[in-house]
Amino acid sequence: xxxxxxxxxxxxxxxxxxxxxxxxxxxxxxxxxxxxxxxxxxxxxxxxxxxxxxxxxxxxxxxxxxxxxxxxxxxxxxxxxxxxxxxxxxxxxxxxxxxxxxxxxxxxxxxxxxxxxxxxxxxxxxxxxxxxxxxxxxxxxxxxxxxxxxxxxxxxxxxxxxxxxxxxxxxxxxxxxxxxxxxxxxxxxxxxxxxxxxxxxxxxxxxxxxxxxxxxxxxxxxxxxxxxxxxxxxxxxxxxxxxxxxxxxxxxxxxxxxxxxxxxxxxxxxxxxxxxxxxxx
Amino acid sequence: xxxxxxxxxxxxxxxxxxxxxxxxxxxxxxxxxxxxxxxxxxxxxxxxxxxxxxxxxxxxxxxxxxxxxxxxxxxxxxxxxxxxxxxxxxxxxxxxxxxxxxxxxxxxxxxxxxxxxxxxxxxxxxxxxxxxxxxxxxxxxxxxxxxxxxxxxxxxxxxxxxxxxxxxxxxxxxxxxxxxxxxxxxxxxxxxxxxxxxxxxxxxxxxxxxxxxxxxxxxxxxxxxxxxxxxxxxxxxxxxxxxxxxxxxxxxxxxxxxxxxxxxxxxxxxxxxxxxxxxxxxxxxxxxxxxxxxxxxxxxxxxxxxxxxxxxxxxxxxxxxxxxxxxxxxxxxxxxx
Numbered sequence: 145x146x147x148x149x150x151x152x153x154x155x156x157x158x159x160x161x162x163x164x165x166x167x168x169x170x171x172x173x174x175x176x177x178x179x180x181x182x183x184x185x186x187x188x189x190x191x192x193x194x195x196x197x198x199x200x201x202x203x204x205x206x207x208x209x210x211x212x213x214x215x216x217x218x219x220x221x222x223x224x225x226x227x228x229x230x231x232x233x234x235x236x237x238x239x240x241x242x243x244x245x246x247x248x249x250x251x252x253x254x255x256x257x258x259x260x261x262x263x264x265x266x267x268x269x270x271x272x273x274x275x276x277x278x279x280x281x282x283x284x285x286x287x288x289x290x291x292x293x294x295x296x297x298x299x300x301x302x303x304x305x306x307x308x309x310x311x312x313x314x315x316x317x318x319x320x321x322x323x324x325x326x327x328x329x330x331x332x333x334x335x336x337x338x339x340x341x342x343x344x345x346x347x348x349x350x351x352x353x354x355x356x357x358x359x360x361x362x363x364x365x366x367x368x369x370x371x372x373x374x375x376x377x378x379x380x381x382x383x384x385x386x387x388x389x390x391x392x393x394x395x396x397x398x399x400x401x402x403x404x405x406x407x408x409x410x411x412x413x414x415x416x417x418x419x420x421x422x423x424x425x
Numbered sequence: 426x427x428x429x430x431x432x433x434x435x436x437x438x439x440x441x442x443x444x445x446x447x448x449x450x451x452x453x454x455x456x457x458x459x460x461x462x463x464x465x466x467x468x469x470x471x472x473x474x475x476x477x478x479x480x481x482x483x484x485x486x487x488x489x490x491x492x493x494x495x496x497x498x499x500x501x502x503x504x505x506x507x508x509x510x511x512x513x514x515x516x517x518x519x520x521x522x523x524x525x526x527x528x529x530x531x532x533x534x535x536x537x538x539x540x541x542x543x544x545x546x547x548x549x550x551x552x553x554x555x556x557x558x559x560x561x562x563x564x565x566x567x568x569x570x571x572x573x574x575x576x577x578x579x580x581x582x583x584x585x586x587x588x589x590x591x592x593x594x595x596x597x598x599x600x601x602x603x604x605x606x607x608x609x610x611x612x613x614x615x616x617x618x619x620x621x622x623x624x625x626x627x628x629x630x631x632x633x634x635x636x637x638x639x640x641x642x643x644x645x646x647x648x649x650x651x652x653x654x655x656x657x658x659x660x661x662x663x664x665x666x667x668x669x670x671x672x673x674x675x676x677x678x679x680x681x682x683x684x685x686x687x688x689x690x691x692x693x694x695x696x697x698x699x700x701x702x703x704x705x706x707x708x709x710x711x712x713x714x715x716x717x718x719x720x721x722x723x724x725x726x727x728x729x730x731x732x733x734x735x736x737x738x739x740x741x742x743x744x745x746x747x748x749x750x751x752x753x754x755x756x757x758x759x760x761x762x
Contacts, residue, residue: 199674392536396667
């Protein structure tokens with residue numbers, strides 16, 4: 145008898161935190177310790193999960209917490225439809241369904257001793273936040289860490305409390321920015337689009353890996369900046385956000401060319417992304 | 426050899442049904458012929474290809490994959506039974522039988538699918554050699570034959586001008602079926618009729634090569650203008666297997682279903698945030714051709730089309746794989762300027 149690959153495990157909402165308008169982080173605890181152990185035996189940063197509410201359906205988001213914290217997982221998502229609304233409507237103490245981890249991960253073990261540059265925009269910080277915390281929890285193994293994060297407005301920045309924590313650490317260079325007009329009177333960060341701020345900052349590409357995650361327009365204009373700084377398509381990583389249903393290479397929804405984003409991704413180098421049929425991205 | 430009178434298919438179905446098998450075979454259903462469960466009085470029709478394919482028996486249009494018991498905001502996940510009813514699919518066309526090779530691959534790479542595999546293990550596929558073919562048939566173009574045995578557990582070969590059928594078991598399941606048919610089969614020596622002649626309609630490897638180089642060709646727009654995006658091609662296709670997952674619930678019960686879906690539909694790839702990588706019908710029709718004839722060959726070393734021709738037969742706009750592939754061949758004949 146083969147196990148049912150669609151059978152979810154049950155997670156209890158341990159905490160809930162509003163990050164930005166319509167954006168919420170749920171902290172989830174496994175209802176069975178065996179499920180927790182199995183999850184963390186497999187989980188690496190960059191992988192995704194499938195979260196659901198019976199009767200409403202399932203949605204796919206990254207796991208936004210690192211494997212260095214094994215008591216819980218966290219996910220951060222915007223309320224945009226039926227399933228995300230049902231998930232956000234769940235109270236602390238109530239349960240949801242979960243499947244995962246699925247997909248490929250960022251190869252951080254091969255980055256020991258290297259410098260890391262994170263470039264994120266808006267709601268796309270969560271997939272990099274798991275990497276950032278994983279790296280910070282193993283801080284001695286890595287070189288300089290630079291984070292460039294922007295959002296349309298100050299209110300749209302997610303993980304505001306953690307941004308302050310990263311800025312105060314002293315071993316991370318954090319640059320935050322908001323789009324022109326998105327600032328508040330007391331805003332102390334940059335004002336400008338992420339690619340322009342990145343260009344001005346000009347982080348050196350020597351021995352550095354870049355992780356870029358954001359809206360397509362931000363990625364489109366950030367890549368030339370990184371290329372000019374000397375980053376190669378092999379040293380820039382991103383994570384694709386194709387619509388998925390099954391997560392296990394069956395339902396055909398996330399196909400891009402001959403690839404399945406759910407199994408061959410979601411983590412890809414920019415070289416891999418450039419080899420895909422661009423019109424299907 | 427074991428020989429069955431061709432007009433005794435219904436009796437064979439009745440005998441197998443009485444012995445506890447679920448029997449699927451082509452029967453008249455209104456004004457179409459459908460591969461459907463046999464029932465007493467069913468009008469068996471082996472002269473035409475059923476409108477639906479063998480896929481329906483392995484991946485039904487809708488099936489429960491998770492069941493929940495609901496109690497207010499609380500819920501428990503229940504066991505979801507698989508369907509392992511012993512089944513025989515009689516008089517399946519060789520093109521349909523060969524399609525299970527791709528389905529087996531998709532539903533087993535890395536994550537074996539319990540629902541598919543339960544049905545697959547429980548079914549005995551008895552194909553019927555095609556004595557005739559219509560204008561839409563093109564199995565020989567995509568690696569098949571009207572008397573191919575791929576995917577079949579046993580094959581029926583018409584003999585005596587179609588009056589008799591030679592049953593040739595090909596696997597252990599096929600031999601068990603022949604044993605179960607028992608007295609319905611006579612020992613005789615007859616010569617099989619020649620199978621249908623199915624002309625080659627296009628050069629499949631050349632089309633695949635063109636597809637690999639022409640994702641951005643402007644001709645996709647021309648070739649998709651008539652497409653209504655209805656998805657009939659995908660739903661009748663023996664190899665199309667894409668699905669959606671949707672929940673339904675009452676106050677006490679929740680069910681997570683998987684339902685057939687298709688790349689022809691606009692919502693198939695639409696992100697929650699609004700972005701749709703395939704925002705028009707041209708990109709969606711391109712995906713259908715690319716997936717079958719370029720991506721599946723590249724990924725699994727298989728061809729995603731078995732040449733049954735259903736897509737063209739059911740398309741309200743008369744579109745099909747052949748027409749577009751012949752158009753691709755035509756573009757290659759135009760000398761480069």
